[in-house]
Amino acid sequence: MEKKRVAILGSSGMIGQRFAHMLHMHPYFEVTAYCASDRSEGKTLANLWKLFDIDMDEDLGKSKIQTTDPKALAKEGVEIVFSGLPSEVAGPLEDACADEGMAVFSNASSHRMDIDTPILVPEINPDHLASIEAQRLRRKKGGYIVTNANCSVTGLALGLKPIVDAFRFTEVYVTTYQALSGAGYPGVPSIDILSNVLPYIKNEEEKMSSEGKKVLGGFSNGRFGDSPISIEASCARVGTRDGHLEAVFIKDRSMPTAEKIAKAFSSFRGRPQELELPSAPIQPIIVREEPDRPQPILDCDAGMPERAKGMAISIGRIRVNNDRLRFLLLVHNTVRGGAGGSVLNAELAFREGLI
Ligand SMILES: NC(=O)c1ccc[n+]([C@@H]2O[C@H](COP(=O)([O-])OP(=O)(O)OC[C@H]3O[C@@H](n4cnc5c(N)ncnc54)[C@H](OP(=O)(O)O)[C@@H]3O)[C@@H](O)[C@H]2O)c1
Known part of the structure; x- marks a missing residue:
């Protein structure tokens, strides 16, 4: 099979470098352009590598960064x-790429709430991909944008x-x-977070x-319909390196047992598992029985096979008390919640014949 030529925008950033790692030797895609701003132009990925948990592949490290020029990418x-x-900066640059006929898989929030743009989490709403048809009609060369959700939302929506x-x-x-x-690189100043927790993250x-x-809503007759679920969040920044931990509380008129809820989590599967997409975790939700799990440092990389490391979420401390459910x-x-989500989205689009 001839691989599709792909570009990474923001290659020097936290998400861009995860893309570079996940797309290296990918069975469907081949990265032919690593782009960033003119600040990084001409540097190699090895010069800029910030992922402490990934040993950089020698060949990948030699890849040179170029500036971001949608017309040039289309020509290549x-x-x-x-x-x-x-x-x-994502809004106009992603539009320009889609207008040049490319399929754009974005982590940025700029287009997430557009009326013809999906926020895709393939285990949850693969049917939302149909919304790109309207984009392909309005853009002259058939390109489109697919977004993934904010990192915390992706985890929560999978758990819900x-x-x-x-x-x-x-x-x-x-x-x-x-x-x-989650705040990008260099992100939060060290003096603000050391021995501290910041109880506010803008927006x-x-x-x-x-x-x-x-994400949890429907798509029919060319329109998105919101889920009736209301989500009330309090978000804090803590001094961990990777992995967002979320404490969830749900109250309803009646509540199933904790065992039934754990079974619903661990038996959950979706379209990526059905299609055996390369970056799909075999089991998207791992249930931890230990009283002190999940922990960012121990469970962040959950997911099998190797290519799907970090693609499963972990859930633990499931407690039911009468009509109330709590879990982490x-x-x-x-x-x-970032690059892997976009890669999975592109794998789904590819297998659904949309690329
Ligand atoms: N970090 C997360 O956990 C996470 C999760 C989900 C979604 N997201 C979203 O993903 C996006 C990237 O986040 P990040 O954490 O990777 O940010 P980051 O580490 O700050 O990286 C930003 C990247 O964008 C490039 N860039 C900035 N201005 C540019 C311009 N004018 N033209 C071309 N390239 C430009 C930077 O290049 P230079 O280095 O050359 O400046 C860098 O490569 C954001 O929209 C963020 O909200 C992040």
């Missing part, structure tokens, strides 16, 4: 763009999907403990509510 035959751009379908709760309260890598709580409703979940913010 790039068909797919993975975007790890900050939202301040099995129980929402099976037990129909409508109100969710969540407190997050979010890792430093995060609002995103958890609005994006959660779209952990999502790798730059993998499942």
Whole structure:
């Protein structure tokens, strides 16, 4: 099979480097352009590597960064763009790539709430991919943008999907403990976070509510319909490196047993597992029985096979008390909640014949 030519935007950033790692030797895709701003132009990936947990492949490290020029990428035959751009610049650059006919898989928030753009989490809402048809019609060359959700939303929505379908709760309260890598590089000043917790992350709580409703909602007759679930979040930045921990609280008229809920989590599967997509974790939700798990340092990389490391979320401390349910979940913010989410989205689009 001839591999599709792809470009990474934001290659020098936290998400861009996860893309570089996950797309290296990918069975469907071949990275032919590593892009960033003119600040990084001409440097190699090895010069800029910031992922402490990944040994850089020698050949990958030699890849040179170029500036971000959508017209030039189209001329070079790039068909797919993975975007790890900050939202301040992503909007027009991603539009320009889609207008040049490329399929854009974005981590930025700029286009998430557009009326014809999906926030795709393939185990949850693979049917939302149909929304790109409207984009392909309005853009002259058939390109489109698919976004993935904010990193905390991705984890929460995956944790809610099995129980929402099976037990129909409508109100969710969540407190997050979010890792430093979630703020990009260099991110939060060290003096602000050392021996401290920051109880505010700009726009995060609002995103958890609005994006959660779209991800868990429906798509029919060419329109997205919000889920009736309300999500009330309190988001904090903590001094961990990777992995967002989320404490979830749900109250309803009646509550199934903790055992039933654990079974709904661990037996949950979706379209990526059905299609055996290369980056799909065999089991998307890992249930931990130990009283002190999940922990960011121990469970961030959950997911099998090797290519899907960090693509499963972990859930533990499932407690039911009469009509109340509590549990903790952990999502790798730059993998499942970031680059890996976009890679999985592109794999689904490819296998569905949309690239
Ligand atoms: N970190 C996470 O956990 C996470 C999770 C989900 C989604 N996201 C989203 O993913 C995006 C990237 O996040 P990040 O954490 O990787 O940020 P980051 O570490 O700050 O990286 C930003 C990247 O964008 C490039 N860039 C900045 N301005 C540019 C411009 N004008 N033209 C071209 N390239 C430009 C930077 O290149 P230079 O180095 O050359 O400046 C760098 O490669 C953001 O929209 C973020 O909200 C992040």
